[in-house]
Amino acid sequence: xxxxxxxxxxxxxxxxxxxxxxxxxxxxxxxxxxxxxxxxxxxxxxxxxxxxxxxxxxxxxxxxxxxxxxxxxxxxxxxxxxxxxxxxxxxxxxxxxxxxxxxxxxxxxxxxxxxxxxxxxxxxxxxxxxxxxxxxxxxxxxxxxxxxxxxxxxxxxxxxxxxxxxxxxxxxxxxxxxxxxxxxxxxxxxxxxxxxxxxxxxxxxxxxxxxxxxxxxxxxxxxxxxxxxxxxxxxxxxxxxxxxxxxxxxxxxxxxxxxxxxxxxxxxxxxxxxxxxxxxxxxxxxxxxxxxxxxxxxxxxxxxxxxxxxxxxxxxxxxx
Amino acid sequence: xxxxxxxxxxxxxxxxxxxxxxxxxxxxxxxxxxxxxxxxxxxxxxxxxxxxxxxxxxxxxxxxxxxxxxxxxxxxxxxxxxxxxxxxxxxxxxxxxxxxxxxxxxxxxxxxxxxxxxxxxxxxxxxxxxxxxxxxxxxxxxxxxxxxxxxxxxxxxxxxxxxxxxxxxxxxxxxxxxxxxxxxxxxxxxxxxxxxxxxxxxxxxxxxxxxxxxxxxxxxxxxxxxxxxxxxxxxxxxxxxxxxxxxxxxxxxxxxxxxxxxxxxxxxxxxxxxxxxxxxxxxxxxxxxxxxxxxxxxxxxxxxxxxxxxxxxxxxxxxxxxxxxxxxxxxxxxxxxxxxxxxxxxxxxxxxxxxxxxxxxxxxxxxxxxxxxxxxxxxxxxxxxxxxxxxxxxxxxxxxxxxxxxxxxxxxxxxxxxxxxxxxxxxxxxxxxxxxxxxxxxxxxxxxxxxxxxxxxxxxxxxxxxxxxxxxxxxxxxxxxxxxxxxxxxxxxxxxxxxx
Numbered sequence: 047x048x049x050x051x052x053x054x055x056x057x058x059x060x061x062x063x064x065x066x067x068x069x070x071x072x073x074x075x076x077x078x079x080x081x082x083x084x085x086x087x088x089x090x091x092x093x094x095x096x097x098x099x100x101x102x103x104x105x106x107x108x109x110x111x112x113x114x115x116x117x118x119x120x121x122x123x124x125x126x127x128x129x130x131x132x133x134x135x136x137x138x139x140x141x142x143x144x145x146x147x148x149x150x151x152x153x154x155x156x157x158x159x160x161x162x163x164x165x166x167x168x169x170x171x172x173x174x175x176x177x178x179x180x181x182x183x184x185x186x187x188x189x190x191x192x193x194x195x196x197x198x199x200x201x202x203x204x205x206x207x208x209x210x211x212x213x214x215x216x217x218x219x220x221x222x223x224x225x226x227x228x229x230x231x232x233x234x235x236x237x238x239x240x241x242x243x244x245x246x247x248x249x250x251x252x253x254x255x256x257x258x259x260x261x262x263x264x265x266x267x268x269x270x271x272x273x274x275x276x277x278x279x280x281x282x283x284x285x286x287x288x289x290x291x292x293x294x295x296x297x298x299x300x301x302x303x304x305x306x307x308x309x310x311x312x313x314x315x316x317x318x319x320x321x322x323x324x325x326x327x328x329x330x331x332x333x334x335x336x337x338x339x340x341x342x343x344x345x346x347x348x349x350x351x352x353x354x355x356x357x358x359x360x361x362x363x364x365x366x
Numbered sequence: 367x368x369x370x371x372x373x374x375x376x377x378x379x380x381x382x383x384x385x386x387x388x389x390x391x392x393x394x395x396x397x398x399x400x401x402x403x404x405x406x407x408x409x410x411x412x413x414x415x416x417x418x419x420x421x422x423x424x425x426x427x428x429x430x431x432x433x434x435x436x437x438x439x440x441x442x443x444x445x446x447x448x449x450x451x452x453x454x455x456x457x458x459x460x461x462x463x464x465x466x467x468x469x470x471x472x473x474x475x476x477x478x479x480x481x482x483x484x485x486x487x488x489x490x491x492x493x494x495x496x497x498x499x500x501x502x503x504x505x506x507x508x509x510x511x512x513x514x515x516x517x518x519x520x521x522x523x524x525x526x527x528x529x530x531x532x533x534x535x536x537x538x539x540x541x542x543x544x545x546x547x548x549x550x551x552x553x554x555x556x557x558x559x560x561x562x563x564x565x566x567x568x569x570x571x572x573x574x575x576x577x578x579x580x581x582x583x584x585x586x587x588x589x590x591x592x593x594x595x596x597x598x599x600x601x602x603x604x605x606x607x608x609x610x611x612x613x614x615x616x617x618x619x620x621x622x623x624x625x626x627x628x629x630x631x632x633x634x635x636x637x638x639x640x641x642x643x644x645x646x647x648x649x650x651x652x653x654x655x656x657x658x659x660x661x662x663x664x665x666x667x668x669x670x671x672x673x674x675x676x677x678x679x680x681x682x683x684x685x686x687x688x689x690x691x692x693x694x695x696x697x698x699x700x701x702x703x704x705x706x707x708x709x710x711x712x713x714x715x716x717x718x719x720x721x722x723x724x725x726x727x728x729x730x731x732x733x734x735x736x737x738x739x740x741x742x743x744x745x746x747x748x749x750x751x752x753x754x755x756x757x758x759x760x761x762x763x764x765x766x767x768x769x770x771x772x773x774x775x776x777x778x779x780x781x782x783x784x785x786x787x788x789x790x791x792x793x794x795x796x797x798x799x800x801x802x803x804x805x806x807x808x809x810x811x812x813x814x815x816x817x818x819x820x821x822x823x824x825x826x827x828x829x830x831x832x833x834x835x836x837x838x839x840x841x842x843x844x845x846x847x848x849x850x851x852x853x854x855x856x857x858x859x860x861x862x863x864x865x866x
């Protein structure tokens with residue numbers, strides 16, 4: 047059972063990682079000037095005392111840390127400071143699926159688009175399709191996503207005005223129509239990155255000996271591409287997909303803001319601005335765990351897909 | 367709406383989003399009418415004197431589940447509000463009620479609060495000290511009634527969902543999708559339901575992005591859109607009729623009077639006052655319609671004895687005088703041993719604050735040669751520095767809590783926590799007490815005029831401008847009341863009319 051041993055080893059180190067993230071976040075957060083209770087309008091010292099007691103902020107930092115870590119271990123992230131009636135668990139449970147759904151669609155766009163454009167660019171290397179695609183890639187990588195978000199919103203308005211009816215909603219959340227454009231915008235950056243990666247790895251594969259052999263055997267270039275180049279060129283993409291999935295799912299707050307999507311990213315960013323201690327801790331730990339899991343998942347898939355790579359059972363890593 | 371309402375529990379709410387929703391679904395003893403004047407609500411009449419107040423509740427006032435609204439429910443809510451265990455941020459707004467402060471600081475049990483239900487529909491309040499502006503307070507969310515049975519049934523879940531609360535207002539919450547949308551529908555049990563025209567209010571989007579809000583308005587998805595400086599420009603270019611509303615907010619520079627601060631020097635402050643022109647700032651620098659030059663700590667929205675305060679007690683206009691300013695600066699320089707040290711000017715990182723900050727930095731540099739360092743901080747960090755006094759000057763603002771000039775006047779009393787510069791003047795404190803306790807409106811307003819005069823002479827603050835909100839409203843939507851106090855805007859009397 048080397049795989050099971052490998053997974054359990056990685057899980058143990060994952061728990062340690064998450065504990066470290068939680069501890070570091072906890073102390074850095076308390077070290078930042080300001081606190082969750084302060085507001086534009088100050089309250090009197092006696093009311094502040096009542097508020098501190100209500101939230102347990104009157105206890106020493108060590109005690110607060112101990113309370114926090116033990117309840118976190120029980121899976122309880124506490125009550126939000128800003129959303130006064132909602133537990134952090136509720137907030138994550140309600141808003142993460144939204145981010146995840148949008149993220150999944152964005153990842154789908156990014157991967158399909160990245161593979162397709164990358165393969166096309168490699169196939170027409172140094173000819174005009176390659177030039178056009180690489181130009182678009184550079185543009186997409188350098189322009190931040192909120193510009194594309196605003197731009198696409200303008201285009202939707204113009205389109206709806208032209209048609210006389212609302213083909214696509216400008217913003218909001220609900221059905222598939224609402225997700226289409228935001229997911230595309232969210233996936234664009236990753237798509238550009240994957241395009242470049244796919245192009246490079248296709249070119250690398252194209253120069254290898256077995257492709258020359260295949261060509262010598264008289265296979266058509268399309269056959270070579272489908273059977274030999276493509277499958278081998280896609281492999282490196284899987285490596286970056288894990289972190290990319292996590293980045294897309296957790297990094298969509300600008301897109302969520304502009305398209306008014308109730309995803310977790312908005313809550314995370316707002317919590318940092320408001321110093322909402324419990325939400326900062328909850329979302330950071332949750333995102334941390336999500337990232338750890340995604341990377342693990344990708345490593346496992348990678349081992350299954352590429353026979354050259356064997357997982358080792360000591361929790362040490364994935365090198366063959 | 368910009369964000370999800372953080373709390374619809376009337377005891378915990380402190381922000382404008384929550385107050386907006388609450389002002390539609392809840393109602394207290396009194397409420398604000400079409401011209402922001404106080405009118406009867408759950409209470410049909412009242413008597414207020416120096417020792418206390420009596421409110422007679424409408425027998426036909428009911429909660430959305432059909433239960434009657436009773437005096438006992440007000441007693442329960444108010445006791446909860448001052449109970450230290452509740453940790454209500456706005457508990458101090460109840461301090462005019464007898465024993466409220468003592469209860470809130472844990473010195474008395476909450477049963478000792480000076481409020482009693484004489485019978486089902488009569489509420490009697492006794493005051494700690496005379497409180498001539500008490501009626502305005504009763505329109506505030508913390509004074510709304512609460513149902514003990516509902517609060518106890520849902521515990522921590524109370525007011526967290528549309529179906530874990532009950533309503534006394536013209537609308538009730540039908541649907542609440544967290545972070546996404548809300549739907550208000552007309553409350554058929556509301557005592558004044560016949561004057562509510564709208565059947566339903568959809569709040570379909572929540573975002574802090576003004577650009578997204580304008581885009582939604584353009585697409586016809588929303589009927590009302592608040593603008594910021596950038597979207598205002600775009601709306602004007604697109605030819606939309608932009609509306610404006612003075613909302614009673616004031617913006618000012620607060621000087622630091624703490625030990626060893628250069629800004630303690632009166633000549634230095636005087637020099638700055640003498641080169642600053644509010645009209646230039648409003649018209650040329652900020653250039654957003656609706657803002658108004660300000661020379662006082664009271665904005666134009668404040669009521670005086672019979673009419674607007676600023677007409678009855680106009681603030682002395684300030685003329686610029688560069689020669690005189692430089693004389694004062696010279697005196698300040700001498701007093702400081704030959705040189706004025708660089709001054710730290712704390713501002714927030716929002717575009718408007720930065721524009722104002724840079725303008726003033728430039729103005730004081732060019733006319734007086736002062737070295738001013740802009741300290742741009744994000745929200746919580748700015749608040750932290752304001753609290754600890756880590757600044758020489760800070761760009762500050764204030765919005766009123768209730769309908770009385772004292773909500774501005776007592777800001778710079780020596781005991782006020784919001785007096786971040788620790789400005790202190792015994793005469794100022796004296797007039798604040800007169801304004802707080804006198805039951806004679808003329809005497810009170812004379813006291814306010816004293817506060818205005820002292821503040822202008824002492825230059826505890828340098829008034830910058832009076833704020834306004836600019837917005838777009840669908841031409842078929844009429845009767846929306848823009849509110850200075852409580853939730854804004856208010857749709858109670860809104861209706862749809864086809865444009866001719």
